[in-house]
Amino acid sequence: MNVERVLIKADGFYGEDESGVLVPLADRTLSYLSEPVAIAAGVTLGDLLRAVSADESLTEFVAAYAHCPGIAEFHAEAARPYAPEPTSDFGLVALELTRHVRASWHAWDFPDDEREDTAAGRVWRIRKVPKATPYYELELDVDLAGVDVAGRPYAIELTPLDRISGLPLALQEEATLVVDEPTAEHKSSVVRARTTFTLLEVLEGVYAEIGFCGTPANRDVELGKIRESYDEGEAAGWEAGTRVEFVDA
Numbered sequence: 001m002n003v004e005r006v007l008i009k010a011d012g013f014y015g016e017d018e019s020g021v022l023v024p025l026a027d028r029t030l031s032y033l034s035e036p037v038a039i040a041a042g043v044t045l046g047d048l049l050r051a052v053s054a055d056e057s058l059t060e061f062v063a064a065y066a067h068c069p070g071i072a073e074f075h076a077e078a079a080r081p082y083a084p085e086p087t088s089d090f091g092l093v094a095l096e097l098t099r100h101v102r103a104s105w106h107a108w109d110f111p112d113d114e115r116e117d118t119a120a121g122r123v124w125r126i127r128k129v130p131k132a133t134p135y136y137e138l139e140l141d142v143d144l145a146g147v148d149v150a151g152r153p154y155a156i157e158l159t160p161l162d163r164i165s166g167l168p169l170a171l172q173e174e175a176t177l178v179v180d181e182p183t184a185e186h187k188s189s190v191v192r193a194r195t196t197f198t199l200l201e202v203l204e205g206v207y208a209e210i211g212f213c214g215t216p217a218n219r220d221v222e223l224g225k226i227r228e229s230y231d232e233g234e235a236a237g238w239e240a241g242t243r244v245e246f247v248d249a
Helices: 026-032 045-053 055-066 071-078 199-210 216-236
Strands: 006-010 012-016 022-024 037-039 092-118 120-146 169-171 174-180 188-194 241-248
Touching: 006 045, 006 199, 012 026, 026 055, 037 169, 037 199, 045 055, 045 071, 045 169, 045 199, 055 071, 055 199, 071 199, 071 216, 092 199, 120 199
Parallel strands: 006 037, 092 169, 092 174, 120 241
Antiparallel strands: 006 012, 012 022, 092 120, 174 188
């Protein structure tokens, strides 16, 4: 079958040929991971997860490729009913996959640091040493984030999936390219460009985000630690902030 692109619909994965004819991929989806992908309007995160869970081979591959050992548990969590729907109680109205490209300039090493607690707050002093050969490092990421009514993104790796599985899933067609300028001022240039995604990039972006902690149980432990730290800070009145200073060697 000659597939021009893969279309994700509410009831699964479809291959679209050059004539626009759609054919269900069923258990053949693994053969089309490198194809361009589109998401039909209204398709939710839960729809995508159900489509993956229906294909045992695809599920095993995604669990290994996206480092998501708790994939079955995440699928079960996403299938649980939750109200209100489709908007989560965090004010999110959609989930969006975005491509980020960054050329990071590496000109310094940071061999050690020291901490000082003062009356004005905690200070970390980090020693920096010039690299013998500065270089650029290219970083390529596809990130999944929640989006509110104003279009602001929010990380969702610690969010239980039953709260967001009913949110529509979309691809952001504008990529962000950030290039660091090799200057002491650490300035960057930002370029916006049109982009497309492959099915593999969509699956990795989704499962790497929801499976960031490995399993729902590990995620809930991390969330509990954050809440505990926040409560401790509230009780202390957040008396002093933390400042970071870089010290030339």
